Amino acid sequence: MDFDLNEDQSLLRDSVERLCADLYPALEARQKHAGAPLGFPEANWQTFVELGIPGLPFTEEEGGFGGGPVETMLVMEAVGRNLVVEPLLASVVLGSTALRLGGSAAQKERYIPGLVEGTLRLTLAHTERQSRYDLFDVATTARRSGDGFVLNGAKSVVPNADSAGLIVVSARVSGERRDRSGIGLFLVPADAAGVSVTAYPAQDGGRAAEVSFSDVSVPADAVLGDPEGGLPLLERVVEHGIAALAAEAVGSMETLHRLTVEYLKTRTQFGTSIGAFQALQHRAVDMLIELEQARSMALYAAMMVESDDPAARAAALAAVKIRINTACRALGQEAVQLHGGIGMTMEYLGAHHFKRLAMIATQLGDTPHHMRTLTDAEDGLLAA
Amino acid sequence: MDLRFTPEEVAFRDEVRSFCREKIPAEIRRKVSEGRGLSKEDIVTSQRILNAKGWAVPHWPKEWGGRDWTTVQRYIYTEELFQAAVPLPQQFNCYMFGPVLATFGRQDQKERFLPRAANLDDWWCQGFSEPGAGSDLASLKTKAVRDGDHYIVDGQKTWTTLGQHADWIFCLVRTDFEAKKQRGISFLLIDMKTPGITVRPIITLEGRHEVNEVFFDAVRVPVENLVGEENRGWDYAKFLLANERTGIARIGLTKERITRIKRLAREMPAGAGTMWDDRDFRARVAGVEVELKALEITQMRVAAKQGRADSVEPDPASSILKIRGSQLQQAATELLLELAGPFALAAPARGQGANDLPGGFDWVDAAAPSYFNNRKVSIYGGSNEIQHNVIAKGILGL
Numbered sequence: 001m002d003f004d005l006n007e008d009q010s011l012l013r014d015s016v017e018r019l020c021a022d023l024y025p026a027l028e029a030r031q032k033h034a035g036a037p038l039g040f041p042e043a044n045w046q047t048f049v050e051l052g053i054p055g056l057p058f059t060e061e062e063g064g065f066g067g068g069p070v071e072t073m074l075v076m077e078a079v080g081r082n083l084v085v086e087p088l089l090a091s092v093v094l095g096s097t098a099l100r101l102g103g104s105a106a107q108k109e110r111y112i113p114g115l116v117e118g119t120l121r122l123t124l125a126h127t128e129r130q131s132r133y134d135l136f137d138v139a140t141t142a143r144r145s146g147d148g149f150v151l152n153g154a155k156s157v158v159p160n161a162d163s164a165g166l167i168v169v170s171a172r173v174s175g176e177r178r179d180r181s182g183i184g185l186f187l188v189p190a191d192a193a194g195v196s197v198t199a200y201p202a203q204d205g206g207r208a209a210e211v212s213f214s215d216v217s218v219p220a221d222a223v224l225g226d227p228e229g230g231l232p233l234l235e236r237v238v239e240h241g242i243a244a245l246a247a248e249a250v251g252s253m254e255t256l257h258r259l260t261v262e263y264l265k266t267r268t269q270f271g272t273s274i275g276a277f278q279a280l281q282h283r284a285v286d287m288l289i290e291l292e293q294a295r296s297m298a299l300y301a302a303m304m305v306e307s308d309d310p311a312a313r314a315a316a317l318a319a320v321k322i323r324i325n326t327a328c329r330a331l332g333q334e335a336v337q338l339h340g341g342i343g344m345t346m347e348y349l350g351a352h353h354f355k356r357l358a359m360i361a362t363q364l365g366d367t368p369h370h371m372r373t374l375t376d377a378e379d380g381l382l383a384a
Numbered sequence: 385m386d387l388r389f390t391p392e393e394v395a396f397r398d399e400v401r402s403f404c405r406e407k408i409p410a411e412i413r414r415k416v417s418e419g420r421g422l423s424k425e426d427i428v429t430s431q432r433i434l435n436a437k438g439w440a441v442p443h444w445p446k447e448w449g450g451r452d453w454t455t456v457q458r459y460i461y462t463e464e465l466f467q468a469a470v471p472l473p474q475q476f477n478c479y480m481f482g483p484v485l486a487t488f489g490r491q492d493q494k495e496r497f498l499p500r501a502a503n504l505d506d507w508w509c510q511g512f513s514e515p516g517a518g519s520d521l522a523s524l525k526t527k528a529v530r531d532g533d534h535y536i537v538d539g540q541k542t543w544t545t546l547g548q549h550a551d552w553i554f555c556l557v558r559t560d561f562e563a564k565k566q567r568g569i570s571f572l573l574i575d576m577k578t579p580g581i582t583v584r585p586i587i588t589l590e591g592r593h594e595v596n597e598v599f600f601d602a603v604r605v606p607v608e609n610l611v612g613e614e615n616r617g618w619d620y621a622k623f624l625l626a627n628e629r630t631g632i633a634r635i636g637l638t639k640e641r642i643t644r645i646k647r648l649a650r651e652m653p654a655g656a657g658t659m660w661d662d663r664d665f666r667a668r669v670a671g672v673e674v675e676l677k678a679l680e681i682t683q684m685r686v687a688a689k690q691g692r693a694d695s696v697e698p699d700p701a702s703s704i705l706k707i708r709g710s711q712l713q714q715a716a717t718e719l720l721l722e723l724a725g726p727f728a729l730a731a732p733a734r735g736q737g738a739n740d741l742p743g744g745f746d747w748v749d750a751a752a753p754s755y756f757n758n759r760k761v762s763i764y765g766g767s768n769e770i771q772h773n774v775i776a777k778g779i780l781g782l
Contacts, residue, residue: 001389001390001393001684002386003684004385005385070385261782265781265782275782276782278776281772281776281780282769282772282773285772285775285776288775288780289704289708292704293679293682293708296678296681296682297681299685300387300677300681303387319670319677323674323675323677323678371667375667375670
């Protein structure tokens, strides 16, 4: 066991942090980026491309840079610290993990160059109006037709769908709506006939979309892996998404906690800095405990997300999301409260961290959802 | 960064695990697991088995019996002891007195006391708290006045854990009455058999005799029993308290308690099945497990950092471990109390037949006492409120 970063990892952490800090020097810059038509300026994406971020998940043989869970964690922490709005979660984590774990050699050869060169972005469309967080609850259908499939249905709150060239879609090839089998993951070009993307701003400054599929024909080679056994792949993709969200949350909480402590030191009331009051000191300490416990869980996620024991992995990532959700809520709420009125304003950076943290707690599974996963595991977490 | 145990670390864990289960008497481990009190003999027996293996004081300097283990090995060792319900080596000897003496004591003091402390030939207790000096420890009043080759000690210590077994007490005493309060304190070793010492039991709320008051009435202590320099005792005490805090999270102990609760829940009838079929109860257990997992990694992070630092200054991060670790120990005793349910009420005399036990369950009568007793863990070792102050000042700069 070793918590130190190796030389390459330190280099990656420093260069990603520098890049993000340069692009996001202040809240004004971030709001300007978020206001671009696709939710971020294309030039920003190319900056991440130049650093090689989209190639990170793939091996060097595949044309990538051979990063693993620790590398993803380092990148996502910087994303969180700087409130980055570019679609790293959607494309580099969710979409690319689906391609990496489920794609054939031919599929990888076809798409990875575009990802690495910055001409292609991915996203994952799995949520439906009735599914909530159940990945197996899929009403969207993929009917076999000749060699290929025809997709019909609708997906909701798909992250950054309006800037993705290729959408990874879960669809049912056979069985009933809530069957665990019969689900496939399909690579669907966003401009395919019958695909409709209705995008909107998200509460946290990002972008999402309603995506519908009306008689969308895709060839046989649009399927990732087994067309009726795609659920385990989707679960793994979401586990990687949880690990990434955990790191992003840690980065955001780190900034928000720092802002709060700075504010306690500089805000004067009753003739003294409010940080002199023990009631506020203890609450700032409780925020730090939340941050450090969350940081430990982000590390745990990185440790477990590539485990080859599916049950242990599922329990671990459920535990991670439960703990991260709690920290997002608790630390975020306390930060606003300790700031007082200024924490309530659109012009204050901390308020935007608060909003992102609140939304992270709603993405890829809320606390009751993951608590059910954990309590259903026969031996719980300690056996993991 | 590699977050997995290396093959060597796994092998070490397995070695400690099997040693604990094979060599420490099952009866002692059963008492620990059930949260029942240990006799002095139990603690001495267990420690001597560990000491014979060279495992009583692995964190001490090598020349005094330490093992030069990595921080990860130390972590594994402690966690395995907890999980096998082996009593930790007597904490005052091994985690407080020993490290202080090895760091600040004279050579002759080390030779005289350290080997006997490691083997529990001498039982040490701690004389820090006083009736008027709890969280504000530096305001202590027990005084030591020089009289030739001796100090004359007068005053009172309290909350002296297992002082009834003690051969020796390490005390903080006031030796300079003019200086700022932290600067007038010395660290003194006192033989409990010295005339003028009276030990009076304090019975804690669960009914056990665990702590004591110790009175000093003109007790003559040789000057050679001073540790380090006169009036520098506060520095040594801070060093000691930081050591105390690192081990205080007791993650393995809570893990063992949770594992036991899960086992007992499967045997406790409820509704049409058992308590383990109750999803709400399981969710509460899972909630504790999640927090425990996070704290386990936090503890490893702190240990890894401490392994590198060559400082005797306490790491304020150890205060996080103390706060959250104590809360989890308490949460586990609450779950056990909840599991005992209506049977928790009964307090029968032990040693009768199984038929006299409430509901026939042989553990339920220990649930409430364990819950009662564990309220102490957020109070001792610097209350959790004091730990908040330590972090606010030491980490946040408030």
